[in-house]
Amino acid sequence: MATDHGYKLAGVMGWPVAHSRSPVIHNHWIAHHGLRGAYVQLPVRPEQLETALRSLPVLGFAGCNLTIPHKVAALQLVDRVDALARRIGAVNTIVVEQDQSLTGRNTDGFGYIHSLLDAQPDWRADAGPATVIGAGGASRAIIVSLIDQGASEIRLSNRSWAKAHDMAQEFGGPVCAVPWAERHDALTGAALLVNTTNQGMHGEPPLDLRLNLLPQQALVSDIIYVPMETPLLAAARKRGNVTVNGLGMLLHQARPAFEAWFGVMPEVSPALLEKVHATF
DSSP, X not given: OOSOOSOEEEEEEESSOTTOOHHHHHHHHHHHTTOSEEEEEEEOOGGGHHHHHHHHHHTTEEEEEEOTTSTTGGGGTSSEEOHHHHHHTOOOEEEEOTTSOEEEEOOHXXXXXXXXXXXXXXXXXXXXXXXXXXXXHHHHHHHHHHHHTTOSOEEEEOSSHHHHHHHHHHHOXXXXXXXXXXXXGGGTTOSEEEEOSSTTSTTSOOOOOOOTTSOTTOEEEESOOSSSSOHHHHHHHHTTOEEEOXXXXXXXXXXXXXXXXXXXXXXXXXXXXXXXXXXX
16 A cells, blocks of 8 residues: 555646546546545646656656657656666656656556456467557557567568568567568468557548458457447457457556556456446
């Protein structure tokens, strides 16, 4: 339990930030654990990020989450960045330390892996090749977490070949870049498929990916949660694949952040799920 019984603040900093479900999640946990505190929205323009971060200790914040467009910029603005966030190249959680200094962390990979385990408790990263579509920030967090979980082969495909190639070079080991034109073939024998792009998100075109070569026992995941079922997940479910949307990643990435601020590791309960579903 937290040793400091004072009122604690945390929040989500982004631009825009009004759509964020994080306040619903964290305020549910604060109430559930009987803590004194609140989690708020912090709309901060990119050019004011440093000022806003430096204000956290002054305003009595235990820390904050960072969302688009601040995750990469924050790397240069905090006092220290933990090793995992440094490898991922992005920060999604800021912790205000006892001495008022700021530590940057990244809990996105933790969130992703736990979302898979929710869907398939016996899931293993070394069960077979993983095919990852997209080479942005979320993709980096997911690839690092798959490597750390023991994945032996990660096929990375992205519209821009240079981005996929550079990422494969950077991470090395099990990661190999696949040209966009060959993405359909990259599903052969795969045990996991993950879409990290915005294709299929509300208002975006669906991801152009044929699933005919994907094994039926493969797990298919999409980090999008608006809508809950993207065209990719609908197509995968119809052919018998187990599917996972992005909501689990959002919920689980919040857990270690909450623990860092409030001293309690919370759970993703049916009551919380119901509350978050009601916001859609």
